[in-house]
Amino acid sequence: MRNVRVLLAYDGSAFFGWQRQEGFASVQQGLEEALLALTGESLRVIGAGRTDTGVHALGQVASFHTAARLPDERLLFALNAHLPRGLVARALETCPDAFHAQKSARGKRYAYLVRTETFPLPLGRGLWHWVPEALDLAAMRRAARAFVGRHDFTSLATQGSPRRSNVRCIRGLHLVARRSGFALVVEGDGFLYNMVRTLAGTLLEVGRGKRAAESVAELLAARDRRLAGPTAPPEGLYLVRVLYAEPTFRNRPAGPRGRPGLFPG
Amino acid sequence: MRNVRVLLAYDGSAFFGWQRQEGFASVQQGLEEALLALTGESLRVIGAGRTDTGVHALGQVASFHTAARLPDERLLFALNAHLPRGLVARALETCPDAFHAQKSARGKRYAYLVRTETFPLPLGRGLWHWVPEALDLAAMRRAARAFVGRHDFTSLATQGSPRRSNVRCIRGLHLVARRSGFALVVEGDGFLYNMVRTLAGTLLEVGRGKRAAESVAELLAARDRRLAGPTAPPEGLYLVRVLYAEPTFRNRPAGPRGRPGLFPG
Numbered sequence: 001m002r003n004v005r006v007l008l009a010y011d012g013s014a015f016f017g018w019q020r021q022e023g024f025a026s027v028q029q030g031l032e033e034a035l036l037a038l039t040g041e042s043l044r045v046i047g048a049g050r051t052d053t054g055v056h057a058l059g060q061v062a063s064f065h066t067a068a069r070l071p072d073e074r075l076l077f078a079l080n081a082h083l084p085r086g087l088v089a090r091a092l093e094t095c096p097d098a099f100h101a102q103k104s105a106r107g108k109r110y111a112y113l114v115r116t117e118t119f120p121l122p123l124g125r126g127l128w129h130w131v132p133e134a135l136d137l138a139a140m141r142r143a144a145r146a147f148v149g150r151h152d153f154t155s156l157a158t159q160g161s162p163r164r165s166n167v168r169c170i171r172g173l174h175l176v177a178r179r180s181g182f183a184l185v186v187e188g189d190g191f192l193y194n195m196v197r198t199l200a201g202t203l204l205e206v207g208r209g210k211r212a213a214e215s216v217a218e219l220l221a222a223r224d225r226r227l228a229g230p231t232a233p234p235e236g237l238y239l240v241r242v243l244y245a246e247p248t249f250r251n252r253p254a255g256p257r258g259r260p261g262l263f264p265g
Numbered sequence: 266m267r268n269v270r271v272l273l274a275y276d277g278s279a280f281f282g283w284q285r286q287e288g289f290a291s292v293q294q295g296l297e298e299a300l301l302a303l304t305g306e307s308l309r310v311i312g313a314g315r316t317d318t319g320v321h322a323l324g325q326v327a328s329f330h331t332a333a334r335l336p337d338e339r340l341l342f343a344l345n346a347h348l349p350r351g352l353v354a355r356a357l358e359t360c361p362d363a364f365h366a367q368k369s370a371r372g373k374r375y376a377y378l379v380r381t382e383t384f385p386l387p388l389g390r391g392l393w394h395w396v397p398e399a400l401d402l403a404a405m406r407r408a409a410r411a412f413v414g415r416h417d418f419t420s421l422a423t424q425g426s427p428r429r430s431n432v433r434c435i436r437g438l439h440l441v442a443r444r445s446g447f448a449l450v451v452e453g454d455g456f457l458y459n460m461v462r463t464l465a466g467t468l469l470e471v472g473r474g475k476r477a478a479e480s481v482a483e484l485l486a487a488r489d490r491r492l493a494g495p496t497a498p499p500e501g502l503y504l505v506r507v508l509y510a511e512p513t514f515r516n517r518p519a520g521p522r523g524r525p526g527l528f529p530g
Contacts, residue, residue: 088387
């Protein structure tokens, strides 16, 4: 048996989230069924993060143990031949036996994409959140600073998800502006359920002038989800990268690091 | 009666091209039917360029005369309420009576988008052409130089389109490279039928090493379509901007000028 990790990209609108659930097509199921068809093994794959329905990924990581003897590169091509539409393996490599896609993760980077034209671009629907109002990006940047650092993020977490602690560390939060909109790029050691989308929804309220930039620090201190903004829709959210202590996917394909890529408009 | 020009964006996959044809949904028909519903007038709109089935537009221009008295901004919002899915009016303004979207045009700018990952990104299919092979971009840039300037472009024009002259002037042709792919951005006084797509297909052959960069000048001199590369697929092509002697659409929304926009990956 060898341990293998795989770098995944998927269209969130094609799946009911990462996690396997009876009767709903999930990313985990798509990957496990492709591996079953390929290797004959009923594997259980481990994902770094459980993305929700509608949330996209460019750099999700999964790991699994397999007896398959195909070399890494051939396994990658064969796997892609079996994956369902909307799911692609971008890279694959045999890794140390102790590597665990979820438990070994040291952090994650997400991007939340917003387009701000008065009328929505008729191309690429479902790839970003469209906000036609004029937004005060300077106020959003001021507000964003309050989220950076180690905080109890209870105010941003959807209730009903019991956890030992709601303390997380946001290492960086940047608003990357372009003429047609912007990306919120956030990196942290971990995120609570719906935390990035609620963070985005709260900053959008600041941008619209419905909430003072200076109120965000109080919001966090109150530890009350009812005080935060709405959860922004999933189609704007991308799991961009999972960070590990060891270098992963040396042949990682071109990807974003908070930088926008190749799209006009 | 007043003369009105409108800036249009559309998803090429939603229409059988610009031009009205019985039994097939076209952009022209979508615009004319929206104006009929809105004003009660059976207008004939003039488009700057006749884009083909599958070709996208971010900056198509159309003009028409109307007796409607709605101010420009209200007409723009009302028009968008009636346009079919996949077609958006980005800006609209009353213009000089002599303005003619097609005859007044002094040039056009197109972009052809290519992504070059080994495995295709499962997001935004239909928004670019995917070429998994490694391409020699330096050779493509050398070859591109031969197209710039005033030439007889018979070798790049699909036959069966009779015209007085196949001489056109390409004012600029740039390959804008990003990690995930590149855009070919071409500006000229006019383009023959399929000319940009055949130019892209020919440069892709150079990039693949199937054609020498230095052979492109001979190709043009031969005036023989059979010597050029294949016509590249329509989903990579965008009509980005139509250029006029007068300034147009002062409130033009954010758009590309050969620069990539907001998309990760």
